[in-house]
Amino acid sequence: xxxxxxxxxxKVSTATVSRVLNDIxxxxxxxxxxxLRAAEELHYHPNLHAxxxxxGRSTTLGMIVSNMENPFFLDIFKAAETQAxxxxxxxxxxxxxxxxxxxxxxxxxxxxxxxxxxxxxVSEMEQSLTNxxxxxxxxxVFYDVGEARKNITNIKVNYASGIAEVVNYLYGLGHHRMxxxxxxSSLGPLGxxxxxxxxxxxxxxPAVQWRVASSTDTLEGGRRAARELLNxxxxxxxxxxxxxxxxxxxxxxxxESGIQVPADISVTGxxxxxxxxxxxxxxxxxxxxxxxxxxxxxxxxxxxxQMESQKFLIEPEFIIRGTTGRARITAFRTRA
Amino acid sequence: xxxxxxxxxxKVSTATVSRVLNDIxxxxxxxxxxxLRAAEELHYHPNLHAxxxxxGRSTTLGMIVSNMENPFFLDIFKAAETQAxxxxxxxxxxxxxxxxxxxxxxxxxxxxxxxxxxxxxVSEMEQSLTNxxxxxxxxxVFYDVGEARKNITNIKVNYASGIAEVVNYLYGLGHHRMxxxxxxSSLGPLGxxxxxxxxxxxxxxPAVQWRVASSTDTLEGGRRAARELLNxxxxxxxxxxxxxxxxxxxxxxxxESGIQVPADISVTGxxxxxxxxxxxxxxxxxxxxxxxxxxxxxxxxxxxxQMESQKFLIEPEFIIRGTTGRARITAFRTRA
DNA sequence: TTGAAAGCGCTACCAG
DNA sequence: CTGGTAGCGCTTTCAA
Numbered sequence: 001x002x003x004x005x006x007x008x009x010x011k012v013s014t015a016t017v018s019r020v021l022n023d024i025x026x027x028x029x030x031x032x033x034x035x036l037r038a039a040e041e042l043h044y045h046p047n048l049h050a051x052x053x054x055x056g057r058s059t060t061l062g063m064i065v066s067n068m069e070n071p072f073f074l075d076i077f078k079a080a081e082t083q084a085x086x087x088x089x090x091x092x093x094x095x096x097x098x099x100x101x102x103x104x105x106x107x108x109x110x111x112x113x114x115x116x117x118x119x120x121x122v123s124e125m126e127q128s129l130t131n132x133x134x135x136x137x138x139x140x141v142f143y144d145v146g147e148a149r150k151n152i153t154n155i156k157v158n159y160a161s162g163i164a165e166v167v168n169y170l171y172g173l174g175h176h177r178m179x180x181x182x183x184x185s186s187l188g189p190l191g192x193x194x195x196x197x198x199x200x201x202x203x204x205x206p207a208v209q210w211r212v213a214s215s216t217d218t219l220e221g222g223r224r225a226a227r228e229l230l231n232x233x234x235x236x237x238x239x240x241x242x243x244x245x246x247x248x249x250x251x252x253x254x255x256e257s258g259i260q261v262p263a264d265i266s267v268t269g270x271x272x273x274x275x276x277x278x279x280x281x282x283x284x285x286x287x288x289x290x291x292x293x294x295x296x297x298x299x300x301x302x303x304x305x306q307m308e309s310q311k312f313l314i315e316p317e318f319i320i321r322g323t324t325g326r327a328r329i330t331a332f333r334t335r336a
Numbered sequence: 337x338x339x340x341x342x343x344x345x346x347k348v349s350t351a352t353v354s355r356v357l358n359d360i361x362x363x364x365x366x367x368x369x370x371x372l373r374a375a376e377e378l379h380y381h382p383n384l385h386a387x388x389x390x391x392g393r394s395t396t397l398g399m400i401v402s403n404m405e406n407p408f409f410l411d412i413f414k415a416a417e418t419q420a421x422x423x424x425x426x427x428x429x430x431x432x433x434x435x436x437x438x439x440x441x442x443x444x445x446x447x448x449x450x451x452x453x454x455x456x457x458v459s460e461m462e463q464s465l466t467n468x469x470x471x472x473x474x475x476x477v478f479y480d481v482g483e484a485r486k487n488i489t490n491i492k493v494n495y496a497s498g499i500a501e502v503v504n505y506l507y508g509l510g511h512h513r514m515x516x517x518x519x520x521s522s523l524g525p526l527g528x529x530x531x532x533x534x535x536x537x538x539x540x541x542p543a544v545q546w547r548v549a550s551s552t553d554t555l556e557g558g559r560r561a562a563r564e565l566l567n568x569x570x571x572x573x574x575x576x577x578x579x580x581x582x583x584x585x586x587x588x589x590x591x592e593s594g595i596q597v598p599a600d601i602s603v604t605g606x607x608x609x610x611x612x613x614x615x616x617x618x619x620x621x622x623x624x625x626x627x628x629x630x631x632x633x634x635x636x637x638x639x640x641x642q643m644e645s646q647k648f649l650i651e652p653e654f655i656i657r658g659t660t661g662r663a664r665i666t667a668f669r670t671r672a
Numbered sequence: 673t674t675g676a677a678a679g680c681g682c683t684a685c686c687a688g
Numbered sequence: 689c690t691g692g693t694a695g696c697g698c699t700t701t702c703a704a
Contacts, residue, residue, distance in 0.1 A: 002696090002697055002698085003697060003698060003699095004697075004698095012674075012675085013674065013675045013676075014675090014676095014697085014698075014699090015674070015675060015676080015677095015699085015700080016673085016674060016675075017698095018698065018699060018700085019673095019674090019699095021698095022699085026673060026674090027673070027674085028673060028674090031673080031674080043468070043471070045444060045447045045448050046448055046697085046698075047389070047448065047450060047696085047697050047698070048445075048448040048449050048450075048698095049385040049386075049388045049389045049449070049450065049696090049697080049698090050385075050389050050680090050696070050697035050698040050699090051697080051698055051699075052385045052680090052698090053383070053385045053386050053389055053680045053681065053682090053696090053697080053698070053699090054679080054680055054697075054698040054699040054700080055680085055698075055699055055700090056680065056699085056700095068410070068414075069407075069410070069414070071405075074404070074405070074410075078404075078405070090445075092428055093429065108381060109384075109426075111381045112381050112382055112383065112384040113384050113385070114383060114384075114385065132379070135379065219610055219611070219613075219614055248611075248614050249614065251614075251616075252613070252614050252616075255616060274555055275555070275584075275611070277555075277588070278555055278584050278585065278587075278588045279616075280587075280588075280591060280615075280616040338680090338681055338682085339681060339682060339683095340681075340682095348690075348691085349690065349691045349692070350681090350682075350683090350691090350692095351683085351684080351685095351690070351691060351692075351693090352689085352690060352691075353682095354682065354683060354684085355689095355690090358683085362689060362690090363689070363690085364689060364690090367689080367690080382681085382682075383680085383681050383682070384682095385680090385681080385682090386680070386681035386682040386683090386696090387681080387682055387683075388682090388696090389680090389681080389682070389683090389696045389697065389698090390681075390682040390683040390684080390695080390696055391682075391683055391684090391696085392683085392684095392696065
C-alpha cells in the first residue's frame with residue numbers, strides 16, 4: 001500500500017494523491033473525493049520515513065532525560081509533549097540513567113532520526129558534546145546544564161537561592177545538625193546544589209554541623225542514604241534531599257527505624273512532584289514549575305525564528321508542609 | 337553530510353561506504369579504515385529514515401499505554417525496552433490517557449512509522465481495531481485486552497482469582513462492608529475486575545454489603561473515590577483498589593479525614609509498584625510481574641518466527657503488608 | 673487542475 | 689574486493 005497504488009486506484013498521478021493527503025489547495029473537489037476514497041479502501045497509511053526523507057524536514061523532536069522513573073522528568077516530558085503536539089510535532093523520549101555514554105548514544109540516535117530539535121534534561125554532560133550540538137544546526141535546549149550558545153537555549157533553576165532558603169528556615173527552627181541527601185554528586189547541577197548547601201551551612205559554622213550522603217536517584221537510593229546518615233554519628237535533626245523522589249525513600253527508612261518525622265528529624269525535598277503531597281506526612285519541598293519548563297522547552301524547539309541564544313532562570317518556591325518542625329533538643333541514639 | 341559525501345572523501349563508492357558502516361564482510365582493511373576516517377571527519381550520522389526506507393525493514397517497535405503517569409505502565413515499558421534493545425530494537429512509546437480516539441491515532445501513527453511490531457498495554461479497545469491489526473501483517477501483542485489471533489499474542493492476568501483471594505481474606509478478617517475503587521469501569525479489563533469483585537462479594541450476601549466507586553486513574557482520582565465512599569452511607573471497613581496508584585490516593589484521603597489505616601479501614605491495591613512499599617503504612621497488594629510481562633511483550637515482537645497466535649495467563653500473588661487488619665466492630669461516623 | 677520526473681539518502685543486487 | 693545502479697515511498701518543481 002503505497003502512494004502509487006492509491007494513485008492507480010483513483011486514476012490520478014502520485015502528485016495529486018500527495019496534494020490531497022497534504023491538504024494542498026488546487027485539487028478539484030471530485031478528484032479529491034476519489035483519492036480519499038481510494039486511500040480509505042486500501043487502508044493506506046503514508047510512510048512517514050519516506051515523507052520525512054522526501055520532504056527534507058522532520059516534525060519530530062527528541063528529548064533525553066536522566067531518569068524517567070523519577071516523576072520529575074516525566075512531568076517535564078508530558079508538558080513538552082502536549083505543547084509540541086499542539087504545534088504539530090511529536091517527541092521521542094530517551095533515557096540515560098545518568099550514564100554519559102548512553103547520553104552520547106542517544107544523541108547520535110536522535111541525530112540519525114534527523115529530529116527537528118533536541119531537548120536535554122540531563123545532569124551528566126560532557127563539554128565536547130556542547131560543541132557538537134552547536135554544529136548540528138538544529139535548535140537545542142538544555143535544562144539544568146550547559147551554556148547558552150548559538151542555537152542553544154538554556155533553562156536553569158536557581159538552586160542556590162532555594163537551598164539557602166531551606167537551610168535558613170531550618171536553622172531558624174533550631175536545627176544545628178543538618179544533612180544533605182544527593183546523588184551522582186560529581187555531576188554538574190548536583191554539584192551546584194551540594195555546593196549551595198555547603199556554603200549556606202558554613203555560614204552558621206561552627207554552630208551547625210553537617211554532612212552529605214550520596215546514593216542513586218531512586219526510592220531505594222534514598223533509603224540507603226538515610227541509613228548511611230543514621231550510622232554516621234552526626235545524629236542529624238534535619239535531612240534535606242536534592243529531590244522529592246529520594247526524599248520518599250528517606251522517609252521510608254526513617255519510619256523503618258522507628259524515627260518520627262518531623263518530631264525526631266525534619267525532612268525536605270525538591271521539585272514538588274505530586275507524590276510529595278501523598279507522602280505521610282506530606283513533604284515540605286521546593287516547587288519547580290515542571291509544566292512551565294516543559295512548555296518552554298517545546299517552544300524553544302518549535303518557534304523556528306529564534307535560533308538566537310536564550311537563557312532563562314527559574315526561582316523555586318518553598319512549600320512548607322508536614323515534614324518540617326522544630327528541632328528536638330535531646331540527642332537521639334539510633335541503631336543502638 | 338550524506339553517504340555520498342563520505343564516499344567522495346574516501347574515494348570509494350557509496351556501496352562500499354554502506355558496507356563498512358553496516359559491518360558487512362569483504363572490504364579490504366585499508367579501505368574500511370579510510371571510510372571510517374572520512375565518516376568521522378565529516379561527523380557523519382546515517383539517516384535512519386533513508387536506511388529504513390531502503391532496507392525495507394524497521395528495527396523500531398511501538399508500545400501504546402493507557403497512562404504512563406501510573407508507574408505500572410512505565411515498569412512494563414522499561415522492561416520491554418531493555419529486552420528489545422538487547423535484541424537490536426528501539427521502542428517508541430505513546431500514551432492514550434484512556435481515550436480510544438487517541439488510541440486509534442496512535443496506532444495510525446505507529447503504522448505510519450512502519451514499526452516492526454506493536455505492543456498494546458491499554459484498557460480501551462475497539463473491536464474493529466483488532467481486525468485492522470490482524471491485517472497489518474506485523475506481530476502484535478496485547479496486554480489485558482483482546483483475543484489471540486493470527487499474528488497477535490495475548491497476555492492476561494487472572495484478575496478473578498486475585499480479587500477473590502483478597503475478598504476472601506478480608507472476609508476472614510471480619511470485614512462485612514467492602515468497597516471497590518475502580519476507574520473507567522465501562523472498559524473491558526476493568527469491567528472484569530469489577531465483575532470479579534461483585535461475584536465474589538455476592539457469595540457472602542447478605543452478610544456482606546458492598547459498593548463500587550469509580551474515578552480517574554490518578555492519585556487525585558483515588559482521593560475522589562475515597563471521598564465518595566465516605567459519604568456513601570456504606571461506612572466500609574475495607575476498600576479494595578484496582579491498582580496501587582489509586583490506592584495511594586485513597587490512603588491520602590482517609591488520612592486527611594482522620595481515619596486510621598488499617599485500624600478503622602483496611603486498604604488493598606493491585607500491581608505492587610515500588611511505591612506500594614513506600615506508602616505509610618506499606619500497602620497490601622497483589623503483585624503483577626511487570627518486568628516479566630515487559631520482557632514477554634518484547635520477545636513476542638522480536639522473535640520473528642512465531643507469527644502463530646499465543647496466549648498467556650498470569651497469576652497475581654497476594655502480598656500482605658500493613659494496610660490490612662481485622663475489621664473494627666463499631667460503626668464509624670465519618671464527616672459528622 | 674493535473675501529470676511527469678527529479679531527487680531525498682540509503683541498501684542490495686549484479687557485474688567486473 | 690569494489691563500483692554501478694535500481695529502487696524504497698514520498699514531495700516538489702516544471703510543464704502542460
